[in-house]
Amino acid sequence: MTDVLRRGRASLAFGFLVQGVAFALLVTRIPAIQDRYGVSDALLPVFLAAVPILAGVGSVTTERLVKRVPPSRVLRWSQPVVLLALLGVGAGGHMVGLGVALAAFGLAVGALDASMNMLGVSLQRAYGRSIMLSFHAAYSLGGIVGASLAWAGAHWDLALWVSYLPVVLVLLPAALVGSRWYVDGGEEPAQENKKGEQAADGLRWLLPLCLVMTVAYIGDSTVSNWSAKYLQDVLGGSEQLATVPYNVYMVTTLLGRVIGDVGVRRFGAVAVVRAGALVAAVGFAVVAGASGAWVGMLGFTLLGLGLCVLVPQTFAAAGRRAFESGRPGASDAAVARLNVFNYVGFLIGSPLVGALGDAWSYRGAMLVPMVLVLVTLVYARSFATEPDRYGGGHERARTADVGRGSNGL
Numbered sequence: 001m002t003d004v005l006r007r008g009r010a011s012l013a014f015g016f017l018v019q020g021v022a023f024a025l026l027v028t029r030i031p032a033i034q035d036r037y038g039v040s041d042a043l044l045p046v047f048l049a050a051v052p053i054l055a056g057v058g059s060v061t062t063e064r065l066v067k068r069v070p071p072s073r074v075l076r077w078s079q080p081v082v083l084l085a086l087l088g089v090g091a092g093g094h095m096v097g098l099g100v101a102l103a104a105f106g107l108a109v110g111a112l113d114a115s116m117n118m119l120g121v122s123l124q125r126a127y128g129r130s131i132m133l134s135f136h137a138a139y140s141l142g143g144i145v146g147a148s149l150a151w152a153g154a155h156w157d158l159a160l161w162v163s164y165l166p167v168v169l170v171l172l173p174a175a176l177v178g179s180r181w182y183v184d185g186g187e188e189p190a191q192e193n194k195k196g197e198q199a200a201d202g203l204r205w206l207l208p209l210c211l212v213m214t215v216a217y218i219g220d221s222t223v224s225n226w227s228a229k230y231l232q233d234v235l236g237g238s239e240q241l242a243t244v245p246y247n248v249y250m251v252t253t254l255l256g257r258v259i260g261d262v263g264v265r266r267f268g269a270v271a272v273v274r275a276g277a278l279v280a281a282v283g284f285a286v287v288a289g290a291s292g293a294w295v296g297m298l299g300f301t302l303l304g305l306g307l308c309v310l311v312p313q314t315f316a317a318a319g320r321r322a323f324e325s326g327r328p329g330a331s332d333a334a335v336a337r338l339n340v341f342n343y344v345g346f347l348i349g350s351p352l353v354g355a356l357g358d359a360w361s362y363r364g365a366m367l368v369p370m371v372l373v374l375v376t377l378v379y380a381r382s383f384a385t386e387p388d389r390y391g392g393g394h395e396r397a398r399t400a401d402v403g404r405g406s407n408g409l
Contacts, residue, residue: 005126008183012119013138015178018079018171019112020142021149022086025164026105027224028150032160033089037098047098051106052343058110059343063336065111066118067329072182075115079175081108087168090160110343114336121319121335122185130264136312137257144250185331206334208379209318210341212273215372216310217345218352219280222369223249223303225350226362230287230296234362237293245300252304260309269313269383276313277376280306284370288363310376314338317383 026033034044062074085108088101120135153163227245231237256276263272283302290296318338322330349369356365 004181004183005123007181008119009123009127009131009134011178011181012116012123012183013135015075015079015116015175015182016120016135016138017142017145018175019082019109019116020139020144021146021167021171022082022142023109024143024146025150025167026086026089028147029153029160029163032154033098036160037092037095039095039098047102049347050099051102051109052346054103054106055110055113056340056343058107058112059114059336059339060110061107062111062114063333066115066332066336070184071115071118071122071332072179072184074111075119075182076176076179078108078111078115079179080172082112083168083172083175087161087164090164110339113342114339117315117339118319118332118335119182119184121315121323121331123183124316125185125320125323126183130261130269130316132312132316133257133260133264133309136308137254137260140250140254140257140308144247144254147247147250203322203330203334203337205321205382206318206337208382209314210338212310212376212379212382213314213338213341214345214348215369215375216307216314217342218349219284219303219307219369219373220311221346221349222353222366223300223307226353226357227300230362230366231293235290235293235296237296241293245297248297249300249304252301253308256305256308257312260312263309264313269317269385270380272309273313273383274377274380276306276309277373277380278306280310280373281370282306284366284373288366288370307373311342313383320385321382 030044030048033039039047058078062071065074082105085101085105089098089105092098092101116135120132124131149163149167152158153160224246227249228242231245232239232242260272263275279302283299283304283306286299286302287296288299290299315335315338318334319331322334352368353362353365356362356368
């Protein structure tokens with residue numbers, strides 16, 4: 001069973017990496033996509049908003065779907081759809097084709113995000129220690145790879161489909177092969193749909209975690225969408241230097257997630273979440289008060305180190321608390337519902353900062369996500385774990401979890 005879990009962990013980490021590559025290739029080439037299809041500046045926000053909205057629909061649908069099929073199967077078939085939809089975005093020639101490809105991408109991303117975090121939560125439970133941050137570290141690494149590939153495509157002035165096709169040809173079969181070793185937690189038997197529905201009804205405790213998830217993605221989308229403009233227009237950095245903050249943010253996000261699981265095992269999830277929220281708040285404060293571009297860069301570095309722990313630990317806390325309720329279906333339902341709020345945060349964050357920046361000032365706008373991320377401190381106790389789990393472990397509980405199923409392997 002140890003070999004099964006190790007293969008399951010490695011294959012799932014690869015799935016996270018593939019998703020990071022695909023998403024980065026899409027969002028970092030938005031200007032090129034806009035030029036290819038002749039999308040006006042007025043229409044572009046409609047297309048961009050449609051993707052997270054449809055992703056939320058895909059996540060909600062996945063909650064119902066996993067009552068009948070295991071999450072591993074949902075992940076196995078949603079990942080190829082994401083990659084093919086990405087290729088469709090690059091290869092199409094008409095606005096309708098772009099709409100269809102983005103719609104498929106959004107729906108599949110929602111199913112993929114929900115199902116892979118379900119598997120991550122169940123694997124962490126089987127391991128009996130914190131490993132959730134390592135999966136999201138793989139996603140961050142994929143984002144760095146995808147952004148680098150996008151830079152190369154833009155640098156060499158390659159057509160979108162030329163940039164996307166080799167990536168899809170390599171990653172799609174690799175993801176399908178890797179999916180053979182996904183490990184399901186085995187807690188949602190298909191025969192117990194009624195019990196699963198009853199479990200889902202008892203998820204009112206999930207609301208604080210939904211708020212934390214929303215706040216984390218407001219912060220993330222602020223960095224993703226406004227760091228370059230802020231550094232150049234507000235802090236007086238050069239156009240070339242303005243491309244650096246997001247890369248710095250992604251690298252520090254990766255580093256924070258690589259070491260984050262060790263911190264959770266040693267100090268506990270509550271301490272790590274509180275520290276992350278405080279570091280992120282300091283990062284926003286430094287960005288808002290920066291006297292120049294390099295001080296602003298320090299702020300974005302702190303943001304990567306702080307925000308990186310919030311999302312993985314929120315998923316882990318939701319899945320753990322739902323599972324401990326003892327009701328079939330509760331863990332996967334909690335993860336699927338929580339996943340919707342990452343799209344809510346994404347939809348709110350960028351327009352919020354933009355509106356405040358235009359109406360007030362961009363320095364002042366950076367203080368709003370700073371205040372919001374501090375709300376996490378109020379709900380930090382929601383991340384508490386049992387004293388005998390995830391920090392050395394209770395061997396009997398761990399063995400029981402490991403024996404709950406391994407996707408037929």
